[in-house]
Amino acid sequence: MEKGKDIHVGDRILVKQAKEEIEGILLESHEAGIVLVKLNSGYNIGVDRSNILEMNVVKKAEKREEKTEEFEISHKKPVIDLIMTGGTISSSLDAKTGAVKALTSPAELFKFYPEIFALADIRVISPFMKLSENMGPEDWSKIAKQVVKSLNDPAVHGVIVSHGTDTLHYTSAALSFFIKNLNKPVALTYSQRSSDRGSSDAELNLLCAAKMALSDVAEVMLVGHASMNDDFCYALPGTKTRKMHTSRRDTFKAINSTPIAKITRDKIEILREYNKRKTGKEAKAELDDSFEEKIALIKFYPGQDPEILNYYAKQGYKGIVIEMSGLGHVLTEGSKNWVPVIRELVKRGIFICAACQTLYGRLDPMVYSPGRELEKAGVVYLKDILPETAFVKLGWVLGHKEWNAEQKKQKMLENISGEFNERLGAEFI
Amino acid sequence: MEKGKDIHVGDRILVKQAKEEIEGILLESHEAGIVLVKLNSGYNIGVDRSNILEMNVVKKAEKREEKTEEFEISHKKPVIDLIMTGGTISSSLDAKTGAVKALTSPAELFKFYPEIFALADIRVISPFMKLSENMGPEDWSKIAKQVVKSLNDPAVHGVIVSHGTDTLHYTSAALSFFIKNLNKPVALTYSQRSSDRGSSDAELNLLCAAKMALSDVAEVMLVGHASMNDDFCYALPGTKTRKMHTSRRDTFKAINSTPIAKITRDKIEILREYNKRKTGKEAKAELDDSFEEKIALIKFYPGQDPEILNYYAKQGYKGIVIEMSGLGHVLTEGSKNWVPVIRELVKRGIFICAACQTLYGRLDPMVYSPGRELEKAGVVYLKDILPETAFVKLGWVLGHKEWNAEQKKQKMLENISGEFNERLGAEFI
Numbered sequence: 001m002e003k004g005k006d007i008h009v010g011d012r013i014l015v016k017q018a019k020e021e022i023e024g025i026l027l028e029s030h031e032a033g034i035v036l037v038k039l040n041s042g043y044n045i046g047v048d049r050s051n052i053l054e055m056n057v058v059k060k061a062e063k064r065e066e067k068t069e070e071f072e073i074s075h076k077k078p079v080i081d082l083i084m085t086g087g088t089i090s091s092s093l094d095a096k097t098g099a100v101k102a103l104t105s106p107a108e109l110f111k112f113y114p115e116i117f118a119l120a121d122i123r124v125i126s127p128f129m130k131l132s133e134n135m136g137p138e139d140w141s142k143i144a145k146q147v148v149k150s151l152n153d154p155a156v157h158g159v160i161v162s163h164g165t166d167t168l169h170y171t172s173a174a175l176s177f178f179i180k181n182l183n184k185p186v187a188l189t190y191s192q193r194s195s196d197r198g199s200s201d202a203e204l205n206l207l208c209a210a211k212m213a214l215s216d217v218a219e220v221m222l223v224g225h226a227s228m229n230d231d232f233c234y235a236l237p238g239t240k241t242r243k244m245h246t247s248r249r250d251t252f253k254a255i256n257s258t259p260i261a262k263i264t265r266d267k268i269e270i271l272r273e274y275n276k277r278k279t280g281k282e283a284k285a286e287l288d289d290s291f292e293e294k295i296a297l298i299k300f301y302p303g304q305d306p307e308i309l310n311y312y313a314k315q316g317y318k319g320i321v322i323e324m325s326g327l328g329h330v331l332t333e334g335s336k337n338w339v340p341v342i343r344e345l346v347k348r349g350i351f352i353c354a355a356c357q358t359l360y361g362r363l364d365p366m367v368y369s370p371g372r373e374l375e376k377a378g379v380v381y382l383k384d385i386l387p388e389t390a391f392v393k394l395g396w397v398l399g400h401k402e403w404n405a406e407q408k409k410q411k412m413l414e415n416i417s418g419e420f421n422e423r424l425g426a427e428f429i
Numbered sequence: 430m431e432k433g434k435d436i437h438v439g440d441r442i443l444v445k446q447a448k449e450e451i452e453g454i455l456l457e458s459h460e461a462g463i464v465l466v467k468l469n470s471g472y473n474i475g476v477d478r479s480n481i482l483e484m485n486v487v488k489k490a491e492k493r494e495e496k497t498e499e500f501e502i503s504h505k506k507p508v509i510d511l512i513m514t515g516g517t518i519s520s521s522l523d524a525k526t527g528a529v530k531a532l533t534s535p536a537e538l539f540k541f542y543p544e545i546f547a548l549a550d551i552r553v554i555s556p557f558m559k560l561s562e563n564m565g566p567e568d569w570s571k572i573a574k575q576v577v578k579s580l581n582d583p584a585v586h587g588v589i590v591s592h593g594t595d596t597l598h599y600t601s602a603a604l605s606f607f608i609k610n611l612n613k614p615v616a617l618t619y620s621q622r623s624s625d626r627g628s629s630d631a632e633l634n635l636l637c638a639a640k641m642a643l644s645d646v647a648e649v650m651l652v653g654h655a656s657m658n659d660d661f662c663y664a665l666p667g668t669k670t671r672k673m674h675t676s677r678r679d680t681f682k683a684i685n686s687t688p689i690a691k692i693t694r695d696k697i698e699i700l701r702e703y704n705k706r707k708t709g710k711e712a713k714a715e716l717d718d719s720f721e722e723k724i725a726l727i728k729f730y731p732g733q734d735p736e737i738l739n740y741y742a743k744q745g746y747k748g749i750v751i752e753m754s755g756l757g758h759v760l761t762e763g764s765k766n767w768v769p770v771i772r773e774l775v776k777r778g779i780f781i782c783a784a785c786q787t788l789y790g791r792l793d794p795m796v797y798s799p800g801r802e803l804e805k806a807g808v809v810y811l812k813d814i815l816p817e818t819a820f821v822k823l824g825w826v827l828g829h830k831e832w833n834a835e836q837k838k839q840k841m842l843e844n845i846s847g848e849f850n851e852r853l854g855a856e857f858i
Contacts, residue, residue: 246757
């Protein structure tokens with residue numbers, strides 16, 4: 001609230017500065033001294049309070065109608081299981097008062113998101129509530145178990161998983177590997193901020209996730225804002241997506257890949273090939289969540305001592321993903337040469353693989369001699385995989401104790417859940 | 430060469446497939462079974478050999494004229510010192526024969542790049558020749574020493590540093606911190622490929638670097654292709670740029686920042702404010718290359734054990750950059766809680782700071798409680814800095830033993846060489 005004036009978050013205001021006037025909706029600002037305004041374009045702009053000459057209300061905020069009727073399952077609409085796991089999307093909705101509150105009942109959700117309840121009967125399930133940076137492989141397993149249970153319930157049309165953003169792309173990769181024979185849509189969604197109800201990205205993201213959950217697309221997808229405006233979402237591939245901005249609503253980007261679908265409030269536009277919903281008795285999703293937790297991800301930096309590899313080996317680690325520079329390089333000369341250390345660890349049965357530090361593009365160990373040396377020492381080059389997806393896949397593959405060393409290598413190089421884009425490359429050579 | 434036909438790299442060819450015909454210049458291909466063609470648009474396209482029905486020469490390659498007259502310094506043109514340090518740009522130019530050859534004499538360069546010799550008298554200096562993934566802080570120091578020497582030679586107009594791409598953004602950050610009172614332009618450049626002379630990006634990159642070296646812009650800049658076409662370059666800021674693709678010519682991107690200038694064969698278009706060339710007796714560049722090599726960069730991943738921090742501490746490391754998730758988070762609950770480990774190490778005088786794993790955006794520890802806890806434990810949040818730049822800056826700051834702990838923290842948070850974009854953010858909140 002603006003002191004001394006009757007201006008509140010949600011009001012349409014006119015901000016006068018020396019050179020320009022700005023009109024828009026007043027948002028809650030996290031930064032002291034900054035007045036945050038949502039423009040008609042959908043963009044938010046921060047105005048330094050010290051530059052403001054005058055600020056007036058153009059139109060008071062309309063009170064958001066809170067549905068007072070009791071929430072009820074209609075038994076007439078398709079059913080979506082909404083698996084809530086925490087994060088901004090399911091908490092902090094009342095940022096105005098600063099109170100953090102978990103929303104886990106359908107009745108509470110109904111108040112905030114009546115639109116998705118118009119589309120489907122929403123059953124809310126919450127295996128746990130966590131910030132996503134606190135999640136790990138055990139949590140991925142818990143989520144996968146619940147997703148499979150829901151997918152195999154004949155009453156369920158599709159599944160939404162709501163989740164914090166920080167590690168959502170790890171969880172989407174985990175579900176992509178942990179669930180075999182996927183029969184129905186699994187849409188992971190999130191919100192980046194819920195600074196006030198007007199500016200929250202949660203409503204559109206949830207609505208688009210619900211639309212995808214009801215669609216024909218039987219994929220693990222990450223559904224959320226496609227731009228900074230509140231106009232449409234993308235459904236992004238579970239193994240080829242990464243959080244690329246600390247705070248933007250369109251933080252998730254497909255890397256070395258493209259969105260599966262564009263979703264507006266009106267329709268779904270399919271953008272490429274996808275796996276279709278399966279029906280019949282054969283169409284049962286299966287859980288395959290074996291996971292080796294003794295794995296590490298190392299991002300190589302100049303001058304780095306390869307002793308870090310020996311450290312992990314001594315701690316009993318079974319596999320390491322190295323985020324290498326360029327086409328897949330690390331230090332290969334002098335006293336800090338990585339080649340002999342890697343050769344020795346690979347001999348001792350530790351799985352060492354490479355992903356790209358550049359994120360975009362494809363590894364190619366054959367172009368320069370360091371790559372050839374590293375490959376000869378036993379590094380498995382994982383093509384155009386994301387480092388985060390490589391980490392999850394390595395844990396999953398090494399978790400399968402029934403596979404021998406050669407099978408594990410084959411599995412790491414096999415395109416199991418779209419983690420490699422075989423079509424990528426020719427245009428970039 | 431195409432077997433049985435008189436088709437050679439450099440020839441204009443017509444490739445007939447069942448559904449389409451492609452015309453362009455035949456390039457050397459690194460992938461077996463792929464015919465690589467440079468289209469008129471400047472794009473390269475790879476065609477699967479098995480899909481080709483017929484392939485014919487439209488126009489034979491013109492023999493590239495190798496200048497036979499002796500190379501000579503004119504003493505009439507402005508002087509550029511070209512500091513060659515290795516990488517694709519200064520070797521492997523004869524990829525057709527597979528021979529790798531270092532080019533370090535002006536006479537050799539003159540044969541390949543006559544255009545830059547028309548602009549300036551080029552003096553070639555090579556302190557060492559290395560692949561950039563094998564470089565470390567000592568090499569940054571050697572390069573900086575030579576750059577400062579050249580900058581302080583009254584005869585020199587500007588400096589070019591040619592370098593491998595893998596870690597070029599680390600070196601550009603290092604030069605940005607190591608050189609104080611920069612008086613003239615320092616343009617770092619590279620090439621991504623030299624698969625054949627026709628497709629190499631080296632010529633345009635070197636030409637644009639030379640133009641920047643002669644310009645009024647006294648900044649450490651990374652000069653190279655701005656798009657996949659061979660049409661123009663950007664001069665990118667030394668501390669805000671990162672290699673973002675394994676193989677594309679426009680691999681370097683300004684992150685949380687914008688290019689300083691656009692350079693075509695005809696002109697330089699300045700895109701934003703910059704520091705101007707300095708003249709007079711005061712305009713002496715100074716070397717300030719103190720560096721603490723006992724520093725590490727850790728990319729946080731879900732479920733990661735904070736013991737890795739204790740490992741580095743035991744090895745005598747003085748500082749650690751943690752690439753954190755989201756707005757600046759790591760595990761803050763359960764048996765792998767990072768907070769107590771960080772608190773203890775900070776107490777013992779180890780400098781721990783945070784950069785963004787998302788690369789884009791700005792850290793903000795105040796939004797969620799884990800950030801607040803981590804900041805309280807002593808993590809220094811480095812705003813919108815790149816992780817790679819944070820690593821270099823940390824080594825440089827900790828190298829200054831004359832600064833006390835509080836001064837080091839202040840220096841890490843001070844915008845010393847454009848590593849923070851203070852204007853970033855408001856529009857993204």
